[in-house]
Amino acid sequence: MLILTALGALGGLTVVLALLLIIANKKLQVVEDPRIDIVEDMLPHANCGACGYPGCRPFAEALVHGDALPGKCTVSSDEGRQNIASFLGVDVGAQEKMVARLACGGGINVARNRARYQGLQSCEAASLVSGGGKECFWGCLGLGDCVDACDFDAIHLDAFHLPRVSEDKCTACGDCVVACPKDLLSLHPVSHRLWINCKNLEAGDEILEECRVACTACGRCAMDAPDKLITMKENLPVIDYSRYIDTTKPIERCPTGAIVYLDPKKGKVSGPKARPVIRKGARTEAPT
Amino acid sequence: MLFDLLKKNPTFRHGIHPPQFKEDTRDKPIRHFPFAPVMIIPLAQHIGKPSVPVVSEGQEVTRGQLLARADGFVSVPMHAPASGVIKKIGRVPSISGKMVPGIFLEPFPGSSQEVLEGKPVKVETSTPEEIINAIQNAGIVGLGGAAFPTHVKLKIPEGKHADTLIINGAECEPYLTTDHRVMLEQAPDIIQGVRYLLKATGATRAIIGIESNKPDAAVNLRNHLPPDLPLSVQVVEVKYPQGAEKMLITAILDREVPSGGLPIDVHTVVVNVATTAEIGRLLPHGRGIQERVITITGPGIKKKGNYWIPIGTPLRYILEQAGAEEDIDRVFMGGPMMGTAVSSLDIPITKGTSGIVAFREEEARKKDVKIYPCIHCGACVDACPLFLNPSKLGILAKFKDYHTMASDYNLMDCFECGSCTYVCPSHIPLVQYFRISKLVLRNEKAKAPHV
Amino acid sequence: MFKKTLHIGTSPHIIGGSSTDQIMRNVVFALLPVAAFAVYTFGLSALLLLITALASCLLTEYFLNRWIGKSSPLSDWSVTITGLLYGLTLPPHLPLWMVFVGGVIAVALGKFIFGGLGYNVFNPALVGRAFIQAAFPVAITTWMAPFLPDRFSHIPGSTLTLPFLKPVYDITSGATPLSLMKFEHHTTDTYNLLMGMTSGSTGETSALLILLGGLYLIARKMMNWRIPVALLGTVYLISTVLHWSNPDIYPGGLFMLFSGGLMLGAVFMATDMVASPITPLGATVYGIIIGIMIYVIRVWGGLPEGVMYAILFGNAVSPHIDNFIRPRVYGTGKQWSKS
Amino acid sequence: MESKPKGKLAGFFHFPQGDGLSTDEFIKGLWRENPVLVQVLGMCPTLAVTNSAINAMAMGLATLFVLVMSNILVSSLRNVIPKQVRIATYILIIATFVTVADYVIQAISLDVHKALGAFIPLIVVNCIILGRAEAFASKNGVWASFMDGLGMGVGFTFALLLLGFIREILGSGSLFGISLFADSFQDWVIMILPSGGFFALAGWLLLFNGLKLRKKQAQPEQTREEVLI
């Protein structure tokens, strides 16, 4: 008897439930490409936005819909990109690894401060107060907004309060580029190794008073560069990276070291004519 | 006593009472200042497009001669502050720390104070347009500090009208006494200026608002009031930032300028007294502005006082002439509440400079105190004249949540008066946070269409 | 000729008003008479208790902040207030080891965990007390009679109980005015309440000194007067009206005001700005909410006293008060369009 | 994941190659993926019944039982149950085993049953069980699912006991009902109150966080050659 009641009651319930679910199944099916989930899983979940999409999921959608290629994701490993590409049966869309580069060499050992800034310790804040008190208006303030902005621990301030970007860790997400109030950082392919390390628009030897490694707009690098690789614009040399030639010729005669070659092993190499960078009697305190 | 309480001077709600420090200079008559060996004249001394030089290097110019013409409507011309030679047209140092386009002028030794005159503009015979053009040609900008071209403000937009002209004589900044002295010494010019302004704007009445700590100025102006002019003097409470135009309009007219709006939205035009006096002084002679009244004061100055200083005089020269102490540590252009600290003494004063305040180290150190976290004491909330919540804004800014600040807490309304920072017991640099936040948001907005 | 590199910074270049450490120091000053009177009333045990409470809070704050590398953690004086207030809300002969435990909890759990000064969402002193009340409910509801003749020569046995052991009581116990009211329907004379002639927590008995301290802080603009006024006003109003409707059940307004921890709580604890709303209207609403809740717990609830719970509850709703009660920003809303 | 089974019951007695795998299924639930301490699942029973070690133990075992049984049944029926009615059937299965557990405990000890109150039936809605059925058992073989359920269940019991120990020792001065200290011990009543549950669990989590942080600090990331710019 008990068994019958039980079977009846529970059987009835399950029948109702089953019917309900069947109806639900028929009426409300959501169609979403299951590959999106899979691709999203294959992405690094950094949600950094370097791919140009607001996050990994939207990028995954774009990948699946064929609107983007896996190579756009700079955070993923080569293998990871390859996996996604072969899963979706598309090209990797190989993109050369990009890194952020700083266009200033004016650490506290070589660049002078005109005034001492007091207040919130951020470049953004300091740059609003008379440009930050650095004698060179264009120079790095060394308060590390770019460091804070980096989610990948790829930027650190060195002993002279200049940011250094680790080529390994940098994912080219562009956060530091946005963060810098002086627009000193930009994204470049790693293979671009000839680099103008200054943004000062002034010309003449007087500006060496402000900063020992400033570009005086003497123009020698432009003269020496093969194939008109470098032209002078607004008192600064400009490298035409669209026809980039890997050469160290232009740095040879630079008197200040404002143009450098970024050697993968040795780091920043300036020409033999550039004077040694430690200035005697330079103030060593931080530009606060 | 009860009676006194009842007829309290009108004012706005909230605000602060910083010490005034005006005693040192308010009784010092305005005196003329010698010409510096070299004058530095930036081409953008106003908000808007920089002016365009019409002189060339090596050219000799007379005081008051046009140096650069206005470039469009939101721009004003520059006039020579002294007779001399144009040394160079290039980049000059500026208060922003940046080198900006400008002119170096070397006055002739012993050059006279005589000023070149132009075509007079009479109130009675000119149309409002003519007056507005004349104001632009005179190179007049707001002398209250913002340096906004005055003629732009006077040009009432289509579909709006002005019924009241408020002359801002509040001068609520501590230390500064320029407007005070102007009201005492240049009452006829002010009256004349009001006539021009009334005609230009079409307003039917004008009110001069003066803080109650300048009773002599109020009396002086009242004595000069001509019977034929719908002009009156209104004394308002001493309170910072009474001089902000929104606060003055609220105090005098009990109107509120809508958020994101301008005084003209409540049918009002606000002009600073010194600006008014300058209009009244220059237009009848067709001159251009070449000097302005500046208070030089502060604990770091020995010869405190009010001076007519030619525009373009370098700061270093002014300080030397005014006998600044050797150990000055901070120098501000403008008052201590709203003014800008200068990073170099090689920059010139401009049309917008209403005062120079120099602090020695002791005063300066008072600001350099330990910052605590916000303790929600509410002092800032009780101080903000715009009824914002600086505490919340500050916390949001610290965590870089700029969008919430703008969307939920009216960040963009903040006019950076600094009242909140002044009262904060935790010494949080609130205004600095807000400046950054606003800048970031504006930059974002500027970039938005490209993304 | 000018010797120095100039300093630059943003406006305003002058600052006024008192600083945070100054405010905190003054609160300590305002509390000192209360503490002194407590020692006078309850003798050595109260003195030891206050010292232990202070020490536990200060030590916890010091070591925890050192641990995460903050410099000079005690310089803002706030934890001194926490320690003092925490001690003042405990019964005078509570075992010192319990006092110590609560002090550690107050600072570690009530303050440090949230980020320290300025970030705590609850009143740290009350978190400590609430913990102790829940952990050792018997010990914390056992009271000592005031003005015992041997209070300066004899340390009660319970005070010196060894850690983790139950206290043993060897002195005359007293009943607080509130529990007399609640369980025996006996109301204490207002004059006695005012002058601190009753038993109760160490620092709550003298309403007069507390009020004076509060007035001092209000006069120096270091305290938001709206909170105590709204709070006390609410309690007084409700109790007066109900007392009038049925004096047998509902105690009178003055009794309610001056009994238990209400005065101390209203003046010194509800006013802790960190965990209370920031706007003037918000503060008033906050005071009213706490007032209502105190009344409800005291008169209809199970416990004789509810100040602590009411304030903690107020702390919990204060983010919402801040969210919903905001002053109209200048130039927004309908009002400006009138012109 | 394993290869596709051929017949309906093919996966039933499918033992994975080597024992290493299933040991791992077991171990991971104990620590690495501990449902309470790491995944923070099934909080209600965790907090509600851990005011004594006995209750924690009973609850843990009951959950373990249901977890293992439902994992076994779900994984063995995984090819029979259509995807659309998956959740519904899992709930049915779980509810059955919970009912069974409920009656068994009631038969063993009324006191324990009373102490656990409504929380035995509430095992039905413990997210861990449905979670494992859905995430693991529905995709894996019976043996692996069994090990997984066992691991998770033991891990759950372990976490409950951690809480139960500290709450009972401090709160009642006893362990498994056996008095540990002399009579004069002062109980910390808060530990057996609801708030004590929150605090105790938070305390454990803080401890583990602290350990994790210290581990991180102890072995700093390798310093890589940084390219100067």
Add this chain to the structure above:
Amino acid sequence: MTVDTIQPEKKEVGSFKMFQAMVGIGIICALAIVVTYQTTLPVITKNKAEALEKAIYKVLPGAQTRKNFQWDGQKFSEADPSDHSLKDVIYTGLDANGAMVGIAIEAKGQGFQDAIQVLYGFDPEKQAIIGFYVLDSRETPGLGDKIASDAAFQENFKALTARLDESGKKLEHDIQTVKHGTKSKPWEIDAITGATISSKAVGNILNHSAQYWAPIIKAHIDELRTH
């Protein structure tokens, strides 16, 4: 670009299959539950009855057996001891000779945290409460839960007067809880220190229950005896 190596799984499951699976599993479940229920039922029933009996004998010292009576508003009738769904049941306790020792009554009311459920023994002869047992409470351990264990508190219920007044409709004196150490009347309960609230709750519960039952029992005492 459109190479779909992995097709989204399109499982077209027939409705019948779903139905089949659900109902099938439902049936298995039902069977499992019924089997458990049937095997454990006797043990559980026995456990429960024992627990209740233990409580009854505790509040009615001397009782050896018990009888259940249900009150239907008019009269008492003997009830099936195994039927738990009945309401308004009281138990009479009989000694070895079959004489009635007293009546055990369940009562319930709000305590400090949650409802307290108690069983108390009522002696219709003495018109007094003669025993007290806490069936269920969620009072604070170490504090309120002493109402179940505190010896001094239990002492209150050896003989707690619950005498009816002349009208026979209500108690002559309300049962009342007083602060610890101040008990002076036989109808007062001496509270536990530190748990005054729970003690008061017990007093209230007993008072309410006695006010309700005492008159009924007095009027129908014969029905309870004769059966």
Add this chain to the structure above:
Amino acid sequence: MKTESLWFIFLNASLINNFVLAYFLGICPFLGVSGKLSTAFRMGMAVIFVMLISSMAAYGIHAFLIWVDAPFLQLISYIVVIASTVQLVEMFIKRFSPSLFKALGIFLPLITTNCAILGLALFQTNKGYNFIESFVFALGAGIGFTLALVLMAGLREKLDFAEVPVIAKGVALTLLVGGILSLTFMGFAGLGG
């Protein structure tokens, strides 16, 4: 016998024995969905709604099981019926009020398999509440749940802008706040007793 008054049932379920803070029911959403005030509030509303529905459903089932004399099916049928009823309601709302669905609907599936809902059904049965009492009980429990959730959300939103030490970030902090809230709610004990 005197039964509890409706007012008291309500107070008890919402404040004194708050489902979350005293009974530990529905801790998962309490920890999970209390991060944002707006979400917490909508979740609370959805819970109140589901509680009312499932309370009524449970009342019906209980009556039915008593009638067929199969109390052992209580648990399984509660869970099944509650789950399917809520799903039905969800479909219904989706069909007839998309805006309401947007506001509350997304929470519904989350709630169905939640301790608080099933706990409510079991408690009301254990306490032997009649239909009206069950309804009030469900309402009180739902409102109490919402209160706890909303208070928590407010505090957490505030704590989003606090310099919480790394060690306490995450669940631990939420639990600690929950503990203090639970302490606070002890102040309501004995109310109405």
